[in-house]
Amino acid sequence: MKQRGLIRWLSLLLGLVLIAGCSQAGVATQSSSQAGAASGQGIKKPRVAFVYLGPPGDGGWTYQHDQGRKYLENQLGIKADYVENVPESADAERVLTQLAQNHDIIFATSFGYQDYVYDVAQKFPHVIFMHCAGYKTAPNMGTYFGRNYQASYLAGVAAGKMTKKNLLGYVGAFPIPEVIYNINAFTRGAQSVNPKVKVKVVWSNTWFDPATERQAAGSLLDQGVDVVAAYQDSPASLQAAQERGAYAIGNDSDMGRYVPDAYITNPVWNWGPYYVKVVKEVMDGTWKSGQYLGGLKDGMVGLAPFGKNVPQDVQNLVEKDKEEITAGKLDPFHGPIYDASGELRVPAGSKLTDQQILSMNWFVQGVEGTIPK
Amino acid sequence: MGVMAQLLGAAIGEGTPLLLAALGCLLSERVGIINLGAEGMMLMGAVSTALVSAQGGDVWVALVCGAAAGGVLGVLHALTTVTLRANQIVSGLAITLFGTGLSAYLGKPIAGNPVPGAIPVLNLPLLDKIPWIGPVFAHLDVVVWFSVILAVALFLYIERTSWGLNLRAVGDSPATADVMGIHVLRHRYAYVVLGGMLVGLSGAYLLFSTSPSWVEGMTAGRGWIAVALVIFARWNPVRAVFGAYLFGGLDALGFRIQLMGTETPSYFLKMLPYVLTVVVLMILGLRSRRRYSGMPLSLGSAYVREERS
Numbered sequence: 006m007k008q009r010g011l012i013r014w015l016s017l018l019l020g021l022v023l024i025a026g027c028s029q030a031g032v033a034t035q036s037s038s039q040a041g042a043a044s045g046q047g048i049k050k051p052r053v054a055f056v057y058l059g060p061p062g063d064g065g066w067t068y069q070h071d072q073g074r075k076y077l078e079n080q081l082g083i084k085a086d087y088v089e090n091v092p093e094s095a096d097a098e099r100v101l102t103q104l105a106q107n108h109d110i111i112f113a114t115s116f117g118y119q120d121y122v123y124d125v126a127q128k129f130p131h132v133i134f135m136h137c138a139g140y141k142t143a144p145n146m147g148t149y150f151g152r153n154y155q156a157s158y159l160a161g162v163a164a165g166k167m168t169k170k171n172l173l174g175y176v177g178a179f180p181i182p183e184v185i186y187n188i189n190a191f192t193r194g195a196q197s198v199n200p201k202v203k204v205k206v207v208w209s210n211t212w213f214d215p216a217t218e219r220q221a222a223g224s225l226l227d228q229g230v231d232v233v234a235a236y237q238d239s240p241a242s243l244q245a246a247q248e249r250g251a252y253a254i255g256n257d258s259d260m261g262r263y264v265p266d267a268y269i270t271n272p273v274w275n276w277g278p279y280y281v282k283v284v285k286e287v288m289d290g291t292w293k294s295g296q297y298l299g300g301l302k303d304g305m306v307g308l309a310p311f312g313k314n315v316p317q318d319v320q321n322l323v324e325k326d327k328e329e330i331t332a333g334k335l336d337p338f339h340g341p342i343y344d345a346s347g348e349l350r351v352p353a354g355s356k357l358t359d360q361q362i363l364s365m366n367w368f369v370q371g372v373e374g375t376i377p378k
Numbered sequence: 379m380g381v382m383a384q385l386l387g388a389a390i391g392e393g394t395p396l397l398l399a400a401l402g403c404l405l406s407e408r409v410g411i412i413n414l415g416a417e418g419m420m421l422m423g424a425v426s427t428a429l430v431s432a433q434g435g436d437v438w439v440a441l442v443c444g445a446a447a448g449g450v451l452g453v454l455h456a457l458t459t460v461t462l463r464a465n466q467i468v469s470g471l472a473i474t475l476f477g478t479g480l481s482a483y484l485g486k487p488i489a490g491n492p493v494p495g496a497i498p499v500l501n502l503p504l505l506d507k508i509p510w511i512g513p514v515f516a517h518l519d520v521v522v523w524f525s526v527i528l529a530v531a532l533f534l535y536i537e538r539t540s541w542g543l544n545l546r547a548v549g550d551s552p553a554t555a556d557v558m559g560i561h562v563l564r565h566r567y568a569y570v571v572l573g574g575m576l577v578g579l580s581g582a583y584l585l586f587s588t589s590p591s592w593v594e595g596m597t598a599g600r601g602w603i604a605v606a607l608v609i610f611a612r613w614n615p616v617r618a619v620f621g622a623y624l625f626g627g628l629d630a631l632g633f634r635i636q637l638m639g640t641e642t643p644s645y646f647l648k649m650l651p652y653v654l655t656v657v658v659l660m661i662l663g664l665r666s667r668r669r670y671s672g673m674p675l676s677l678g679s680a681y682v683r684e685e686r687s
Contacts, residue, residue: 062489215589224633
């Protein structure tokens with residue numbers, strides 16, 4: 006009998022430990038201030054929350070958003086909560102609903118949250134929802150993103166100058182417009198300084214899986230590429246490149262510390278100033294719903310510091326192009342642009358609109374790869 | 379290096395962590411204890427290795443610590459399933475959840491930081507001269523060789539030694555083994571813990587071989603693939619070698635097929651290893667009606683000394 010009692014108590018204890026360990030985030034349920042952030046009255050100390058797709062330590066996408074959150078805390082002296090590892094599923098709706106009960110502003114930092122944010126925004130009209138990379142808006146819901154393809158173009162310029170074989174490799178996460186237009190901009194940048202350049206593309210079908218990304222990079226290196234770029238959340242592709250004596254270009258955040266010998270540069274996000282801007286508008290009562298698209302000009306998008314092996318003349322060339330893009334004199338998608346099959350997509354003298362870029366589903370000439378139907 | 383040699387090299391690289399984890403699960407299952415905690419054990423192995431490396435620890439010390447972390451979860455799994463006779467599937471799932479959560483918590487301070495150190499490569503110039511496959515095998519790291527040698531050694535141990543006979547007896551008929559004087563609980567504890575250590579080692583190896591830093595959830599489901607691999611290998615360590623490399627090879631093949639410019643959806647290629655596992659399960663199901671499938675007969679059953687079947 007004693008043993009049975011012991012077993013029961015141990016089972017209960019183990020159960021409690023597991024429940025405690027597995028609960029993601031306890032959110033208090035005090036009701037939101039009656040006036041509400043979306044009412045236009047302004048809030049002295051708004052309660053801010055972030056919803057992350059991955060862990061802040063991923064070294065990529067979520068890491069950069071978390072840097073932005075910390076910047077916001079430092080600049081405005083407020084506490085910003087966050088919930089990490091929230092899947093793009095019904096679970097996101099649960100998390101958003103819980104957060105909406107005691108926060109004034111919620112930043113949802115992944116495209117896949119779009120419908121859940123939209124639904125929860127209807128239920129909590131006094132809470133402001135900001136959705137990253139989406140296109141749906143509501144009176145209390147706005148969207149924000151950046152023209153990161155501008156920085157991809159610049160990374161391409163550097164890659165085009167540094168390749169010896171005129172063969173670049175690109176590991177893409179998923180065949181979605183965001184990744185496709187970055188591959189295209191990268192290719193256009195490389196071709197602007199080296200018309201012979203070809204870019205081979207493989208899809209990893211994952212945002213974060215170091216082993217798979219490494220395999221993908223390995224398959225490109227086996228094809229003879231001497232620069233590997235990756236639109237991924239982990240630096241594994243870059244590490245594979247360094248081990249095989251190739252150059253590497255990362256994504257989202259400065260990945261130079263992982264591969265000091267192979268590193269060229271990479272596009273980076275700088276969300277902090279924008280987060281401060283939004284929260285200040287809420288504090289002042291001037292916030293309005295809309296779609297914000299930043300870029301090199303406002304600093305939302307940038308280029309990481311160059312690696313130690315990037316020659317000064319390459320750095321100067323990239324800086325020159327950066328100034329021209331910022332000044333509006335150079336556009337990565339100005340015509341003429343031919344697609345991979347040789348069809349003219351953008352005539353000379355014109356350029357793609359934001360809407361055309363954000364829905365891009367074709368490769369430019371020089372890209373070798375397929376976009377699954 | 380030819381295309382096939384490149385593919386083989388990629389298969390070995392991707393397959394080695396799977397092989398180590400599968401061997402760990404296999405050891406546990408051969409004594410009748412299902413191990414569904416592999417994912418959690420791998421993650422704990424990886425985070426422990428990363429923490430030791432971050433403190434400037436030697437690569438070998440870090441790998442041993444990774445194995446030890448897997449062993450600790452093995453002890454926990456053995457405690458719940460062998461001593462407390464809890465449901466093995468529930469315990470395994472709990473270990474996975476617990477290991478996933480705890481590794482994320484412990485790894486917070488070092489998340490995203492580059493992990494110093496690398497596993498030494500064993501250069502064998504003699505093998506370089508062998509055409510086609512020579513260059514692949516001439517420059518593999520120490521853990522790859524260890525995993526293959528271990529698989530063969532385990533096969534010989536299980537099938538050709540008296541200790542191995544005891545192990546099989548415990549897995550097939552614990553009551554009979556008990557009557558013969560074999561300490562069933564002691565055997566189950568020992569092999570579940572040893573299995574846990576191998577799974578932990580696979581997580582540690584994954585950290586060094588594929589990822590430059592610790593990030594939570596970095597195993598990305600490989601623990602579950604290892605569980606499937608045990609069934610695929612029909613509880614045979616040598617078959618597990620080929621199974622692991624086949625799984626790894628199919629993964630690598632997917633990227634190469636993409637680069638050939640075919641319209642085959644990449645999702646379909648990712649699906650192949652799992653389809654193969656289901657096919658093997660179906661074949662095993664049909665075969666087991668007629669003859670022994672390789673599965674330990676008491677797999678999943680708790681042993682209570684007082685009970686006689």
